[in-house]
Amino acid sequence: MAWAVRYWGSSIGASRPQQLVDNYNALHNLEFSSRELTQIDRILDDQPQIDWHKK
Secondary structure (H helix, E strand, O other), X not given: OHHHHHHHOOOOXXXXXXXXXXXXXXXXXXXXXXXXXXXXXHHHHOOOOOOOOOO
16 A cells, blocks of 8 residues: 555555555555565566556
């Protein structure tokens, strides 16, 4: 969650009250080590690309 907000400035929703608490707490750590960023990039590279313009 913190990574998405840091890099995309996106908003994140929640379907349960505890998710709001967890999302808020994630914002306390917006700094990532180069190792963490590499791991995130590796995970995201393995995901299928999303065509946001496709209807």
